[in-house]
Amino acid sequence: MSEKSRLIRRNKKRKLRKRAYFILIPVIIAFIGLSYGAYLYVKADTVLSDSYKEDGRDKSDLREKEVDPSEDNVSILIAGVDASDVRSNSNSSRTDTLMLATLNKEDKSVKMLSIPRDSFVYIPEVGYETKINHAHAYGGMDATVKTVENLMDIPVDYYVKLNFEAFIDVVDAVNGITVDVPYELYEQNSSDVEGAVHLLPGEQDLNGEEALALARTRKYDNDIERGKRQQEIIKSVIKKAVSIDSILKYDNIIEAVGKNMATNMTFSEMKSFISYGTGGGNLDFETYTLEGRDYQPGDTYYWQLDDVALTETKEMFKQHLEIDSSATASDSDETSTATGDSSDNSY
Numbered sequence: 001m002s003e004k005s006r007l008i009r010r011n012k013k014r015k016l017r018k019r020a021y022f023i024l025i026p027v028i029i030a031f032i033g034l035s036y037g038a039y040l041y042v043k044a045d046t047v048l049s050d051s052y053k054e055d056g057r058d059k060s061d062l063r064e065k066e067v068d069p070s071e072d073n074v075s076i077l078i079a080g081v082d083a084s085d086v087r088s089n090s091n092s093s094r095t096d097t098l099m100l101a102t103l104n105k106e107d108k109s110v111k112m113l114s115i116p117r118d119s120f121v122y123i124p125e126v127g128y129e130t131k132i133n134h135a136h137a138y139g140g141m142d143a144t145v146k147t148v149e150n151l152m153d154i155p156v157d158y159y160v161k162l163n164f165e166a167f168i169d170v171v172d173a174v175n176g177i178t179v180d181v182p183y184e185l186y187e188q189n190s191s192d193v194e195g196a197v198h199l200l201p202g203e204q205d206l207n208g209e210e211a212l213a214l215a216r217t218r219k220y221d222n223d224i225e226r227g228k229r230q231q232e233i234i235k236s237v238i239k240k241a242v243s244i245d246s247i248l249k250y251d252n253i254i255e256a257v258g259k260n261m262a263t264n265m266t267f268s269e270m271k272s273f274i275s276y277g278t279g280g281g282n283l284d285f286e287t288y289t290l291e292g293r294d295y296q297p298g299d300t301y302y303w304q305l306d307d308v309a310l311t312e313t314k315e316m317f318k319q320h321l322e323i324d325s326s327a328t329a330s331d332s333d334e335t336s337t338a339t340g341d342s343s344d345n346s347y
Contacts, residue, residue: 047258048267055142055264060155067157069272073321074157075102077148081136081163093163094133096216097230100148100156102320108276109284111320112234113313114227115148116290120302123147131302141262153314154321158265164190166260167215168208170237173252176205177236182229183220187213223303224289231287 059066067074080097098115117133125135125143135147145156168190171177180203189196189209197213199206206214215233218226241253263270276283290313295304318324 051261062155077159079161116223116303118303161262169256171208171211173256174240
């Protein structure tokens with residue numbers, strides 16, 4: 001064989017090898033991606049399914065029929081409880097955070113309402129008015145759901161209950177979040193050690209313990225500002241979690257959420273909400289707080305909600321759920337109002 005023939009054959013082999021690389025590399029990457037995706041799916045199914053708690057109802061009493069989150073607009077009550085291994089109070093814990101979110105399927109939009117923990121409301125479980133965060137201690141999530149439904153006159157289709165450990169673990173799972181700390185603060189940590197967390201004002205990266213301290217503190221302002229901070233922190237977590245940088249951290253995120261969460265959503269129902277973040281375009285995310293005034297008839301402090309704007313508040317959320325006002329029972333005397341701080345956030 002001549003030298004020229006050998007060179008021609010060698011060049012052909014090189015070209016074939018290059019073509020093989022160009023074909024094989026994408027195939028290998030796709031295979032790895034599919035394998036990782038399948039692994040995450042199986043893990044999510046296992047871990048999140050373990051978080052499912054049967055609540056004994058097919059639908060809210062304020063619904064005419066059972067909802068399907070893949071087709072219907074729904075509401076989710078997010079409750080953060082002050083239960084922890086350190087406190088050993090899982091059976092008597094109060095809600096430290098209460099947020100009601102409504103999701104509109106067509107608009108791919110979310111409205112989130114922060115309900116101050118000291119709100120003076122009627123609790124059906126006990127038949128009298130007191131702080132809304134006591135409802136959980138009186139009757140768990142069932143009592144809390146009924147209290148919020150009575151307050152807002154809209155159905156609560158699902159609930160998600162998380163404890164302090166979940167918050168810390170999720171923030172740490174995404175390698176921290178970037179938030180604006182409004183002022184210098186000293187706050188206890190999750191082990192109730194006073195002054196263990198010290199933060200200076202300004203935008204900065206926070207780990208789980210630091211983010212929890214910022215979310216919990218109310219020594220320097222009030223529940224309204226506290227609720228706004230919590231909403232901003234949640235949005236920061238969501239923004240970080242859906243970023244490309246967090247793809248390889250989903251394993252840790254699933255683990256962090258699953259082991260610290262209780263919900264009446266099945267894994268199949270949870271999957272229906274994926275479309276809100278992957279449907280293309282921007283997710284319209286609006287946050288609101290409840291206005292009111294300080295109220296202290298005796299030794300106990302309450303947040304007296306503003307009755308005057310109650311109708312506007314309920315109407316706004318009913319419209320977002322596309323519920324006819326006449327379709328729900330309006331027998332609540334207690335209340336709330338939503339104001340300002342709405343914003344469009346793209347994730």
